[in-house]
Amino acid sequence: MRTTRLALAAGAVPLAALGGVWALQAAWSARLPEVVAIHWGTDGPDRSSALSTLTGVTLGIGAALTLGTLVAVLVSRARGSAVPRSAVGFTAGVAALPAGVLAGSMYAALDTTSWRDAGSAWSAVVWALGLSVVAGAVAALVAGPTERRAPAEPRDLPSAGLRPGERATWIGGGTNYPMTFGGLAVAGGYALLQVSLPGFDVMPLALVVLVVVLAMAATCRVRIRVDADGVALSLGLFGFPHRTLTFDEIASADTEQLTMWSAGGYGLRRGVGYTAFKVRAGEALAVTLTSGHVVKATVDHADRAAGLVNDLVAARESA
Amino acid sequence: MLIRIDPASQAPLFEQVAASVRRALSDGELAQGQQLPPARELATSLDINVHTVLRAYGLLRDEGLIELRRRRGAVVTGAADTRARLNTLAGELADEARRVGVDLDELTEIVKEKFT
Structure with missing residues (x-):
């Protein structure tokens, strides 16, 4: 229905x-x-x-x-x-x-x-x-009204199994390949038009193409590094905007499934109670801060990143 | 990709870094054509010397798991997942042999027999 x-x-x-x-x-x-x-x-x-x-x-x-x-x-x-x-x-x-x-x-x-x-x-x-x-x-x-989802069953937070004395880092990210190749296709299509149509009015379209390509380049990839210093997130090919979360402000981490519509689109999204570095739908790392704010990032193998964050938070608390 | 080291372990640090990369390859966390983190970034994150990471990358290159390219850094090769799985299994086999007191010659004979 x-x-x-x-x-x-x-x-x-x-x-x-x-x-x-x-x-x-x-x-x-x-x-x-x-x-x-x-x-x-x-x-x-x-x-x-x-x-x-x-x-x-x-x-x-x-x-x-x-x-x-x-x-x-x-x-x-x-x-x-x-x-x-x-x-x-x-x-x-x-x-x-x-x-x-x-x-x-x-x-x-x-x-x-x-x-x-x-x-x-x-x-x-x-x-x-x-x-x-x-x-x-x-x-x-x-x-009709947006369906309300039943709250997720409580479950144990993921862990990477880090033992006392071990050091670890998790470096990874997520890439929106259609967006990456779409940006290249837009630039290539424009170049083709320019070459094949000598009388083409360059500037107005060139600016549009430039804005489209820059927007795609700025939001096609998210990169994360988790280590003893905290969680560093950066967006796009330029690595900007970026944010570093220290373990003083992190409460825990888990994974989440984001849909195409979640957070209202792609790129750096801000909403009530969350900030999202979103480049695609699918699995995402969700880091909950001590303030209750959640920072999300759509990265591959987010469970391992979340596991390491939880282990490092636990290690810091027990130290 | 999760890289973990234990400074208290008897295994050299570069071997521990290489083992983490092999594990990521055999778990499918790394795929052909993907880049490994820059050695300097990895060294900073793990608080180890950059030459340790470079030595680990050199070892993985010698095993045919990665290629070291001037501009793109360390890139996973096409045969990496199969080779990494073999390396991981061989490591487990060697550990088990040591645990039950089988020496290298005896283990080699067992492998040769199975191979033929």
């Missing part, structure tokens, strides 16, 4: 928005010019597109985003994740945004003969954002 509601929220709601705008275009067809404004400057509309092209591009992007959202939600659900209602609403709203953009351009062009006579940009923006927000809200309603 919950899966059906999630599928309706993530798939049917954005599709309904796309279909609704498609129907709106059919209803307004007699009142619309063939070319509509798609961008407004300080002096009014300054860029245009054929309505048929704009329709194809926006509804195509909307359909692709809807499919991506639906697959992500269903895969997360199949993996046992409690997909949050807020995440479903947000992604459905994003998937409906291209339909809103189309609706806004059409509304501004109603009863005009040239795209230069298009109405205010604000009405187009209100349509675009309004449709997105409404679709997101409806999707959140359809998805």
Whole structure:
């Protein structure tokens, strides 16, 4: 039942928005010019597109985003994740945004003969954002309340079996390979476009590509070192941000399973009672501080890291 | 990867470091192409001399478990998991032989017999 509601929220709601705008275009067809404004400057509309092209591009992007959202939600659900209602609403709203953009351009062009006579940009923006927000809200309603998980059974904290007098270190990390290779693909694709299209306008896209690649590089990897000095965490290829937890502030460590939606996304995430160095879904080291705050990091073989942290905490307490 | 050493042990420190890496390989914690921590970082973490770590890495290279590359440091080789498992089993076999009083020649004969 919950899966059906999630599928309706993530798939049917954005599709309904796309279909609704498609129907709106059919209803307004007699009142619309063939070319509509798609961008407004300080002096009014300054860029245009054929309505048929704009329709194809926006509804195509909307359909692709809807499919991506639906697959992500269903895969997360199949993996046992409690997909949050807020995440479903947000992604459905994003998937409906291209339909809103189309609706806004059409509304501004109603009863005009040239795209230069298009109405205010604000009405187009209100349509675009309004449709997105409404679709997101409806999707959140359809998805229903986020399932509350039963608290985990109490269990013994992991241990690495460190004996008195032994010294140990655990060095490891976690890498999001799709993100790493995605960054390379974006940079490579851009370079290919630049080479194959000599008249390509470089700067605007170059900045976007640079930001995307830097963002991916900054959040594609997390690295941890556990030793007698504490737990050192660093994020991304640049090793920033980083944080060192000393054993004075650590109470214990354990492992946790994070889902794609946990902590609200990837990168350095902060929420009530936790900080997460998250680069992927899956197992994570969860270090509980004496303050009750939990620092999480998505690393491979987190149980061994947690075991060593607990052993070093115990060794410090017994010293 | 968990590296542990016992300064009170009779086994040399570099051999203990190498044994930890072998264990990580046989447990699947390290895979082909993965880098080992830089020797300096490992030495600092364990509070031992960097040459001890380099000697351990040299031993693992001689065993065919890792390659030492100028820019990428110590990298796990393709045959490492199989070799590491053999090394671990051989170590356990040697320990058991010592425990029950079988000397090296006798153990070698046993292994030869089994091998053929």
